[in-house]
Amino acid sequence: MTVLISVAELQQRLPAGARTVLLDVRWVLGDPHGRRHYLAGHIPGAVFVDLGTELAGHGEPRDGRHPLPAEADFQASVRRWGINAGDTVVAYDDAGATAAARAWWLLGHAGIDHVYLLDGGLAAWRAAHLALAQGEEQAETGDAVVHFGARATVDTDGAADWTGILLDARAGERYRGETEPVDPRAGHIPGAVSAPTAQNLAADATFLPAAELRARFAALGVAEGGEVAVYCGSGVTAAHQIAALEIAGFTAALYPGSWSAWSNRPERPVATGAGGDRVEP
Template sequence: MTDGPLISPDQLAAELDDVTVLDVRYLMGGPPGREEHAAGHVPGAAYVDLDEDLADPPGAGGRHPLPDEQRFEAAMQRVGVRADRPVVVYDDWQGRAAARAWWLLRHHGHDDVRVLDGGWTAWQDDGHPVEVGETSVDPGDFTVSADKQMAVVGADDVLDVDVLIDARAGDRFRGETEPVDPVAGHIPGAVNVPTTENLDERGRFRSADELYATYARVGATSSGSVAAYCGSGVTAAHDVLALAAAGVDSALYPGSWSGWITDPARPVETG
C-alpha cells in the first residue's frame, strides 16, 4: 500500500519497472488523446479512453455516468491492470481525468493506485524519458470487487450531506454562465471549491496542509460527511483526490450537475 494518492515524476521514474502506468489524456469536448499518446508517453504506459472506458453513454445519470462494471473490468484487463501490481495514472489536464481513473480503480477494489502529480507536463519538465508509438501490454487480471472502496451518494441523498462541494469554476457555480449544461446554477446548499484551488502555480497539487486548510475553510473536515460533484462527475474526482491527500474521506456524486438537472422537480440555486 502507498502512503498517499499522489506520486511525483521522480518517484515514478524510480519505480517504473514495478508499476502499471495508464495514460488518460483527455480534453473535454475535444478528440480522444490516443494520437497524443502515440506521439509520446511515459515508457510502458497504455492508453485509456475516458469516454469509452471510464464512463457510460450520457443519459439520466448525467454526461459521464459511471461505466458498466463488466466493461470497466474488461478495459482495465486490456491495459494490463493487475490486482497485485501498483497502478499510476496520468493525463495532461492537471490530474482531472487521471483522478477519474484513480477513483474508479479504488472504488472497484484496487488497493494501490496513484496519480502522477503534474501529469504529462511534469514528467517532461523534470527530464524523464519519453516513448513513442503504440504500447503492447500483457493482459491483466483485475476484477471488480463487490466491496466498494470509495463512497458514493445519489440524487436522493445528496442534499443530506453535511458539506457538499461543487468543483466547477466559480462563475458556473453561481449560475453566471453555463457553457455545457442546459440549466445554470448549483445544488442548494453546496459550497464551491474549484479544482484550480487544489493546484499550485506549476499545476501540481498543493501540500497536504494547504489542501486541508482549503477544505476546512468550507467546513469539509473529518467531523462530518463530505461529498463532491461537478458538471458530469469527472472533475469532482479531483476534489475527492485532493481531500484524500489532505486526509479527509469524501464521497462522489457521480451524476453531478448534469444528472441533477435531468429532473426538473429538483431545486436549483444561483448566486
C-alpha cells in the first residue's frame, strides 16, 4: 500500500489539475497555535484541519485525551475540507507527519481511498523553495461518505489481552516511567515493546526507506503475518507508527485511547523500566 507522496510528485499533480485535496494538520503536543501557524504560511490550496475538534471526539478521561470522533461528525469535517468521492487527499504538518498521520489513519478508517502523507511535510516544501500562502482558505463542500471500520482498532480490554506484539510509540523515557508530562500515571502497558515514533524518521523529517523500517520493526519482534497493535499517549503519533509499519509491509491495529485511557483506569496495572520488569497494580 502506498502511504507517501513526495513534494516532486505533488508538484506534478497540482498544475495538471488532478483533483487533490490538501490538508494542513498543524499540531504538536504543548503548542495550541496550529491555526495561527497555518494562517502565517501554508501550501497554497490547503485547508486547515483542527486535530482537537475534527480528528478527535470528546469523552470521559477513561476514554483518553483524543478519542475517535463520531462518524457523523467526521463526515461533516470531511465534507468541509472539500473531499469528494474518488479524490486524492494529501495530509501534511510541520512535525514529520506525526499529526498528519492521524488524518491519514482516520480517513483510511472511514473508507476514503487515495490518502497520502506528504513525505517531509512543510519542511520539504520549504526546502524546495516553493511558495507559501497566507490566510484562510475555504473549500467547496464535498460529498464524500464515510463509514468507520476499514482499519483495525483495539479497545482497552483488547490491549490488555493482546497476544501479539504491542508497540508503545512514545519517547523511551515515558515508556520507562521516568517522566510523564501529561497523563496521571507513568509507565507502560505490561508486555508492550518500546518503539519511539521519532525513530521512523531521517534527519530531514522524511520517513526512513522501507527496508530500514522493515529491519527496525523486525528487530522489535514484528513478523510477516503476525498480529501487531500500537498505542502512544493519546492515539495520535501511534497512527504515525502504523504508517511506518505499512511502508515496511506490515499492518497493525490502533488502540485509540492509548496511554491516556489506560492510565486513567486505576484497575489497570502499570509497568516501568526498560523491559517492563516492574509491574504495579
